[in-house]
Structures are given as structure tokens and as C-alpha cells.
Amino acid sequence: MGYTAAPLERLIEEFSKFKGIGAKNATRMAYQVMSMTDEEAQKLAEAIQGAHTRIHRCRICQNYTEADVCPICSSAKRDDSVICVVEKPRDVQVFERTREYNGLYHVLHGLMDPINGVTAEHICVKELLARLHGDKVKEVIMAMNPTVEGEATAMYLAKLIKPLGIKTTRLAQGLPVGGNLEYVDENTLYRALSDRAEL
Structure with a gap:
């Protein structure tokens, strides 16, 4: 050697x-x-x-930003009645590239994985729930990768959100199971977003 x-x-x-x-x-x-x-x-x-x-986390959506609040959360042009929940900051860029989604985001910074000790307390769940009080938000889109952890996290969040009377949807299953949003082309992602189904 x-x-x-x-x-x-x-x-x-x-x-x-x-x-x-x-x-x-x-x-x-x-x-x-x-x-x-x-x-x-x-x-x-x-x-x-x-x-x-x-760079630090936006105090609203938890995405990375230089300011206290990121440009997406502070934009008056965004639809603040819809929140798209993603696993990591990189996923926000993936959705933004489609140029079709005009709502807000929430970055979890991970997925629930009880086998490896990752529970709801380890990801940004409480920050999401804090955003859902009041009558502004009408829909929360679960946009996690279609993996076991992604599905488990989506179902867990849907159970918490449903009693609040907010519609909870997930991306259409045109995405490959076990796939990664980062590698999905914009057209497939746009179709998955357009054809989302209620949880």
C-alpha cells in the first residue's frame, strides 16, 4: 500500500x-x-x-435561505392555500423546475424511519402542524419519494392533518416505486402533481 x-x-x-x-x-x-x-x-x-x-433554514418552510424568510414564502405571487411537503431542500428545486406548481413548500429534512430510530420528533413535523392553524391552508400535498419511509411518513402526516379539515393529497403513482424525485423528469413530475389523489 x-x-x-x-x-x-x-x-x-x-x-x-x-x-x-x-x-x-x-x-x-x-x-x-x-x-x-x-x-x-x-x-x-x-x-x-x-x-x-x-445559509440557514427559513423560519416558515424550513428550506435553506440567506434571509429570515425564503423568497418563496415571502412572495405575494404564491398560492398560500397549498403546501407541498418534501423530504429535503433539493426537492424544492426539482418542483420549481416544472414551473407548474405555484403553492408553498414545507421541507421535513428527513423521513420517519423507526427501525433506524428516526421518529416524527427528528424531522420538521411540529413546524408543519404550526402552519396549519387558521383557515388559510386548504390542501397539503405529500410529495415524498415513493419508498417505504416516504409512504409511512405521508400516512402519518395525513392522520394528523385530516382532523383539521384540510385536504391531504399525494402525488399520482406515475412515479416509479422506490424512485427518487431528484432523477424524475419535469413532465413525469408535472403529471404526478396534476393527477394527485386524496389520502
Whole structure:
């Protein structure tokens, strides 16, 4: 086994902590950083530091933003009677790319997974329920990935929301079971959104 300089080993180790990045990809990324100029490496470090220190969760929808309230929640042009519930901030971008959805969002930052100890307390459920008081919200769309965890979370939330008299829907099942919203094309996602069914 060849010797790798300690700082490079540490960089590989840090990259390998990213979800979905294996040892090979982490090594590739680390060597890519090593091939950068000092200026490029500095810009990358500043971009990481800037994103980490300046971006936080919107106090309403929990999506990432620089301001107290994100541009979607603060826009007067959005339909505030509909909330689309998604698992992670990246999913908001996926829906926005369709240019067809004009409501608001709520980011859970995870899905319920009792086997691995992830319960409703570990994700942004109470923040969602806090938004549903009053008579503004008429529909909540469950837009989690069609996985076991996604379905379980959607059903759990629907049970909590139903007594409030708010319509709860889910995306149409045109999405592949076990699939990931991130990889679904805009047309499929738009059809799934348009043909959503009540839970």
C-alpha cells in the first residue's frame, strides 16, 4: 500500500463522509482538489464556508435561505392555500423546475424511519402542524419519494392533518416505486402533481 500524505488522507476522509460518496469517489475528488491552483482551492474553501455560515433554514418552510424568510414564502405571487411537503431542500428545486406548481413548500429534512430510530420528533413535523392553524391552508400535498419511509411518513402526516379539515393529497403513482424525485423528469413530475389523489 502506497504512502499518502496525511493532509490528503484527511481530505479523502472528509469527502467520504458525504452520503453516496464511496472511497473511490472521495479519492477522485481529493485529487481533483490537489490539481487546483491556490486561487481555485481558496474559492472552493470560501464557497463552502460562506454557504455554511450564511445559509440557514427559513423560519416558515424550513428550506435553506440567506434571509429570515425564503423568497418563496415571502412572495405575494404564491398560492398560500397549498403546501407541498418534501423530504429535503433539493426537492424544492426539482418542483420549481416544472414551473407548474405555484403553492408553498414545507421541507421535513428527513423521513420517519423507526427501525433506524428516526421518529416524527427528528424531522420538521411540529413546524408543519404550526402552519396549519387558521383557515388559510386548504390542501397539503405529500410529495415524498415513493419508498417505504416516504409512504409511512405521508400516512402519518395525513392522520394528523385530516382532523383539521384540510385536504391531504399525494402525488399520482406515475412515479416509479422506490424512485427518487431528484432523477424524475419535469413532465413525469408535472403529471404526478396534476393527477394527485386524496389520502
